[in-house]
Amino acid sequence: xxxxxxxxxxxxxxxxxxxxxxxxxxxxxxxxxxxxxxxxxxxxxxxxxxxxxxxxxxxxxxxxxxxxxxxxxxxxxxxxxxxxxxxxxxxxxxxxxxxxxxxxxxxxxxxxxxxxxxxxxxxxxxxxxxxxxxxxxxxxxxxxxxxxxxxxxxxxxxxxxxxxxxxxxxxxxxxxxxxxxxxxxxxxxxxxxxxxxxxxxxxxxxxxxxxxxxxxxxxxxxxxxxxxxxxxxxxxxxxxxxxxxxxxxxxxxxxxxxxxxxxxxxxxxxxxxxxxxxxxxxxxxxxxxxxxxxxxxxxxxxxxxxxxxxxxxxxxxxxxxxxxxxxxxxxxxxxxxxxxxxxxxxxxxxxxxxxxxxxxxxxxxxxxxxxxxxxxxxxxxxxxxxxxxxxxxxxxxxxxxxxxxxxxxxxxxxxx
Amino acid sequence: xxxxxxxxxxxxxxxxxxxxxxxxxxxxxxxxxxxxxxxxxxxxxxxxxxxxxxxxxxxxxxxxxxxxxxxxxxxxxxxxxxxxxxxxxxxxxxxxxxxxxxxxxxxxxxxxxxxxxxxxxxxxxxxxxxxxxxxxxxxxxxxxxxxxxxxxxxxxxxxxxxxxxxxxxxxxxxxxxxxxxxxxxxxxxxxxxxxxxxxxxxxxxxxxxxxxxxxxxxxxxxxxxxxxxxxxxxxxxxxxxxxxxxxxxxxxxxxxxxxxxxxxxxxxxxxxxxxxxxxxxxxxxxxxxxxxxxxxxxxxxxxxxxxxxxxxxxxxxxxxxxxxxxxxxxxxxxxxxxxxxxxxxxxxxxxxxxxxxxxxxxxxxxxxxxxxxxxxxxxxxxxxxxxxxxxxxxxxxxxxxxxxxxxxxxxxxxxx
Numbered sequence: 078x079x080x081x082x083x084x085x086x087x088x089x090x091x092x093x094x095x096x097x098x099x100x101x102x103x104x105x106x107x108x109x110x111x112x113x114x115x116x117x118x119x120x121x122x123x124x125x126x127x128x129x130x131x132x133x134x135x136x137x138x139x140x141x142x143x144x145x146x147x148x149x150x151x152x153x154x155x156x157x158x159x160x161x162x163x164x165x166x167x168x169x170x171x172x173x174x175x176x177x178x179x180x181x182x183x184x185x186x187x188x189x190x191x192x193x194x195x196x197x198x199x200x201x202x203x204x205x206x207x208x209x210x211x212x213x214x215x216x217x218x219x220x221x222x223x224x225x226x227x228x229x230x231x232x233x234x235x236x237x238x239x240x241x242x243x244x245x246x247x248x249x250x251x252x253x254x255x256x257x258x259x260x261x262x263x264x265x266x267x268x269x270x271x272x273x274x275x276x277x278x279x280x281x282x283x284x285x286x287x288x289x290x291x292x293x294x295x296x297x298x299x300x301x302x303x304x305x306x307x308x309x310x311x312x313x314x315x316x317x318x319x320x321x322x323x324x325x326x327x328x329x330x331x332x333x334x335x336x337x338x339x340x341x342x343x344x345x346x347x348x349x350x351x352x353x354x355x356x357x358x359x360x361x362x363x364x365x366x367x368x369x370x371x372x373x374x375x376x377x378x379x380x381x382x383x384x385x386x387x388x389x390x391x392x393x394x395x396x397x398x399x400x401x402x403x404x405x406x407x408x409x410x411x412x413x414x415x416x417x418x419x420x421x422x423x424x425x426x427x428x429x430x431x432x433x434x435x436x437x438x439x440x441x442x443x444x445x446x447x448x449x450x451x452x453x454x455x456x457x458x459x460x461x462x463x464x465x466x467x468x469x470x471x472x473x474x475x476x477x478x479x480x481x482x483x484x485x486x487x488x489x490x491x492x493x
Numbered sequence: 494x495x496x497x498x499x500x501x502x503x504x505x506x507x508x509x510x511x512x513x514x515x516x517x518x519x520x521x522x523x524x525x526x527x528x529x530x531x532x533x534x535x536x537x538x539x540x541x542x543x544x545x546x547x548x549x550x551x552x553x554x555x556x557x558x559x560x561x562x563x564x565x566x567x568x569x570x571x572x573x574x575x576x577x578x579x580x581x582x583x584x585x586x587x588x589x590x591x592x593x594x595x596x597x598x599x600x601x602x603x604x605x606x607x608x609x610x611x612x613x614x615x616x617x618x619x620x621x622x623x624x625x626x627x628x629x630x631x632x633x634x635x636x637x638x639x640x641x642x643x644x645x646x647x648x649x650x651x652x653x654x655x656x657x658x659x660x661x662x663x664x665x666x667x668x669x670x671x672x673x674x675x676x677x678x679x680x681x682x683x684x685x686x687x688x689x690x691x692x693x694x695x696x697x698x699x700x701x702x703x704x705x706x707x708x709x710x711x712x713x714x715x716x717x718x719x720x721x722x723x724x725x726x727x728x729x730x731x732x733x734x735x736x737x738x739x740x741x742x743x744x745x746x747x748x749x750x751x752x753x754x755x756x757x758x759x760x761x762x763x764x765x766x767x768x769x770x771x772x773x774x775x776x777x778x779x780x781x782x783x784x785x786x787x788x789x790x791x792x793x794x795x796x797x798x799x800x801x802x803x804x805x806x807x808x809x810x811x812x813x814x815x816x817x818x819x820x821x822x823x824x825x826x827x828x829x830x831x832x833x834x835x836x837x838x839x840x841x842x843x844x845x846x847x848x849x850x851x852x853x854x855x856x857x858x859x860x861x862x863x864x865x866x867x868x869x870x871x872x873x874x875x876x877x878x879x880x881x882x883x884x885x886x887x888x889x890x891x892x893x894x895x896x897x898x899x900x901x902x903x904x905x906x907x908x909x
């Protein structure tokens with residue numbers, strides 16, 4: 078199969094300009110973005126992406142989960158498409174690159190192919206997966222999960238946000254619920270470019286992360302019930318302080334993660350205290366414990382220890398506690414052929430590279446279940462992500478998109 | 494000075510009916526009330542109270558802080574009035590009696606006097622103090638604090654709620670910002686009836702708490718700043734998790750309170766986590782530590798230890814921390830003459846009684862600075878308050894109001 082020449086490069090300036098243009102939609106309060114899934118801002122971002130895709134000669138498909146598929150035809154009508162993409166939605170205080178780089182990097186590949194008149198045997202489809210972040214509607218990677226058959230679509234539509242609004246209704250409201258049945262497409266391969274969201278590549282001065290595995294994830298929502306009472310006149314021995322139970326469990330989570338170093342991590346990012354009044358002892362606290370490891374046995378051990386020891390903590394404090402698993406996926410091993418295509422691309426382009434385990438969940442983790450899949454990572458400043466201060470250099474973005482393009486073109490087979 | 498006869502009693506059924514009628518305004522979600530200060534519901538409650546006062550022949554005064562003063566004339570035009578009252582505002586998930594019993598108990602005294610044709614030398618003024626709870630607009634006891642010269646009125650107007658609305662604007666909006674300059678009134682004495690909000694009287698089977706002292710309070714708002722980052726791909730050693738710092742400080746607060754047993758208490762009822770997303774390590778946590786003791790030296794010691802050791806905790810975790818004192822008052826010793834009037838009333842009526850320290854702050858704690866003041870307490874079920882399940886028996890309410898009436902009438906001097 079013909080490989081692209083080593084001098085074949087994307088237009089880094091154009092890619093960067095598009096990233097900055099997209100970042101104007103749903104601006105954050107501190108230089109980043111708040112373009113949460115199926116909001117008006119998400120709709121605006123989708124429309125801009127569609128305009129760009131159509132200008133590049135692609136036709137847009139839209140499925141019932143709002144996943145967008147911009148297609149550039151190949152020369153073989155029977156060849157399955159090579160898919161490339163990520164997500165345009167962001168965290169409430171998110172950055173300009175998490176997800177967006179993977180979508181616009183895919184678009185830039187097509188623009189470069191157009192510039193240079195490159196044709197491929199396989200069609201290439203640039204994809205925007207709905208609701209990757211999962212902040213507004215848990216779980217994360219909702220729509221790629223439905224596409225891959227992990228979640229039921231009807232269940233996904235019923236996911237509610239903090240205001241009680243449903244994902245399906247909001248998708249309809251913003252006008253991006255399509256007719257194409259979700260998951261009907263067959264893929265020759267799927268490639269996702271993403272910023273690392275961790276500090277390793279930058280610290281080691283490496284250009285390209287060749288993602289061999291994805292860390293597994295477990296989200297456990299913990300609900301502690303004590304007794305609301307007056308902070309002044311309830312003697313210490315008579316208190317059932319749900320906030321104190323939460324404090325001790327947060328300390329436990331930290332301990333659990335450290336006990337499986339160096340790869341395991343654990344924390345609670347979401348904590349709601351009820352009634353959240355200065356002079357009322359918390360009667361209820363709801364929080365979500367996020368535990369991750371590349372080793373399935375470790376995840377299972379961490380979950381079990383959390384439930385066992387959190388129960389002991391709450392028993393000691395005369396608190397009731399319940400646990401609900403609200404999200405998670407097993408560790409992922411990406412397709413060997415696709416991983417090799419990325420490593421080969423980095424070598425051909427003269428980039429330094431290393432194997433890396435993805436610490437975060439990605440749409441690629443689900444798509445790996447239904448198609449040969451791999452990921453490219455580029456460094457980000459200080460490992461910072463899910464933060465408005467998230468930053469990458471134009472050079473890193475360019476190198477990542479170049480490696481992505483070479484892997485995609487080798488897999489889609491350039492027609493000479 | 495003539496004392497009321499031991500057979501003089503309020504109409505307990507009428508008092509109870511009025512309590513139930515008022516509870517229909519701003520109902521909670523679980524049988525209690527959500528009638529927060531200067532909301533539309535607060536305005537409705539005020540209007541009902543005014544209607545009742547006017548029906549009982551009183552004239553209503555309203556000051557610039559929205560404090561309400563329903564006056565029944567005395568026989569001596571030069572005699573200062575005896576004031577009696579409490580507050581009609583509630584917690585967001587509050588009970589039907591906290592505050593309300595003290596206001597409607599005052600009204601019931603007047604109704605009983607009208608029934609029996611009792612006249613007093615001193616006028617009697619039934620008072621509803623604005624924003625006692627302080628949940629929507631901190632600090633608690635805001636308007637009685639301005640009345641007593643503790644707070645500046647302009648500062649009080651500028652207090653903002655979680656939505657950024659200002660107390661002064663909201664008071665104006667609901668139509669209860671009066672013209673009378675706040676604090677201009679002189680008082681012969683002030684009496685406040687309140688539910689205990691603690692478990693002591695019920696546990697000991699005592700009818701009447703004679704409140705000799707009020708516990709001092711310190712509210713310290715703690716702001717911890719770490720670094721928002723991805724829960725999956727940020728290695729444990731590189732985290733600056735503000736949630737973990739908060740957890741350790743909550744444990745510290747518990748330890749501080751226990752170290753000053755049996756009277757000191759401590760907890761955090763208000764905790765806000767930012768950005769509060771499941772897969773973002775908290776970059777900021779803001780919470781309020783509530784510390785109380787009847788001993789000023791203990792409060793000062795607890796505050797100092799909190800600031801010192803919380804700083805150490807945050808230094809260890811590479812977190813920044815700042816402290817702001819957002820509320821507080823020194824322990825209070827009530828007026829000996831007024832306290833004696835209450836004790837004498839309980840004895841005359843044949844009620845069991847004991848001295849008690851108020852665990853909660855009350856308007857009486859501020860008014861004690863500008864007038865001879867004391868408080869009566871009645872039991873409440875299970876010590877529960879600041880909770881929709883707050884409950885008292887009609888008998889407890891009646892006994893409390895009877896003791897209140899006898900103390901008020903003895904002080905206002907019945908004219909034979």
